[in-house]
Amino acid sequence: MGDRKGNKTASPGKITRPAVSGIFARERLFTMLDNGQGKPVTWVSGPAGSGKTTLVASYVDAKDLPCLWYQVDEGDRDVAAFFYYMGMAVNQAAPRKRKSLPLLAPEYLADLSAFTRRYFENFSDLLPRPFVIVFDNYQEAPEDSPFHDVVRDGLSVLPEGIQVIFLSRAKIPKTLTRLQVSGSISSIGWDDMQFTRDESAELLRLRGCDRLSEDGFNDLQERTQGWAAGLILMAETAKAAGGALSAPRDLGRQEVFDYFAGEILDKTDGETREFLLKTAFLPKIAVSVAERLTDSTRADQILSGLNRNHYFTERHASGTAVYQYHPLFR
Structure with a gap:
């Protein structure tokens, strides 16, 4: 990751911006990202392989935007590690303002929200304007982790000129619903990500x-x-x-x-894998049909979960729940 295009320094992979070259610049989506700069948060979602990471990495390169790139993973269950890596990342993004940010010590856990807000206030003071923070693979954050609350509280104090872009296979989580209701989030979804x-x-x-x-x-x-x-x-x-x-x-x-x-079957539980293998040949499938075909009482839960997490499963708007797998998945 570097503070400017072409000025990259060695860093752990967790805070390294992906290198992109020789790719197709998606000007249509660049315009959508430009338009989203009027809002503090942009949520980019779509299934694996839809080009989310390539899109945003090529965008910040093309616009020569200073950027901090954070790869979300299972380890972010430990929010102390998150603050550690963010402190490392900001020192690389703004080397001229090198300053140590506090680590999350046990005594701060009693009021994690207050610590988070103070941390991000100090954090944002070190960054140039404009500036982009990218949280890649956000769907990997454990659902029961305080990480989501930390991100929400951090967003609440970021000043104008700092934009946060989330890349995820899933839809906007409940922790960010308030921002969505207030119109503070712009979205680029699977319908937008599909190549014309x-x-x-x-x-x-x-x-x-x-x-x-x-x-x-x-x-x-x-x-x-x-x-x-x-x-x-x-x-x-x-x-x-x-x-x-x-x-x-x-x-x-x-x-x-x-x-x-690699992207679906290896990452799902045995029941879901068996369900997919029994139903993937159908062009469309109603929940009632899936239940009879698989003898599963969790058909509705499995299909809605696949759709919610952009696992190549589309839900059709109708009186009854009807789903359709991506043609190549069949």
Whole structure:
């Protein structure tokens, strides 16, 4: 991570901004991020492989914005570690104002909220303006951790000129509902993250896969539904075959399966994995049908959880709960 593009210093991976190069600059979404600067928080959500991290990393590079990048993970259950890493990160982001921020000592736990507010007040005084703080993979924070309350309290005292961008596979958590109600959060969701036809065509061209018939391209766009990882997996498979996508339905199957296995099947419990394997072949599935097909009384809970966490599961607005898996997932 560095305070400016091209001025990176060695740091732990937890506070290192991802390096991006040779990627497709998504000007449409850059405009949405620009428009979101009028609000203190932007929430970017979408399934794995939708390009959230690449989007924001390329945006702060393109706009030459000073940035602090924080990778959220299971370890943030320990909020003392969070304050430690944030102190390390701010010293790298503003080296000319090098100042030690306090660590979370046991005596501060009695009023963690007050400590958090004072910490972020001092923290923000050290940062230049404008400044961007990114919390990547926010869905990895344990639900029962005080980390969420710490983030909420910290946001409450950040001054104008500091924007916070959250990247998550999940929707806005309850701890930030107040900001959402007050109109203080701008959102970029899965509908926005999906590549348009023009964007897909440009991405394929940059990947060296531009010898594609109109029917082939239409098929590819329909199957991937603008999912970045799906487009890239199929493009890379096509490159290995000489750059032509003559039969998209036959390309990338193993690569797509491996991706879903790593991002979903390996990260869910046994009951959910079995549920997915029994239902994924259906184009659409009602909760009542899923219950009969799987003999599971938790069908509604499983499907709503997959949808809430952007696990390639869409809920259709209707009188009864009907879900649809991403075409490549089937």
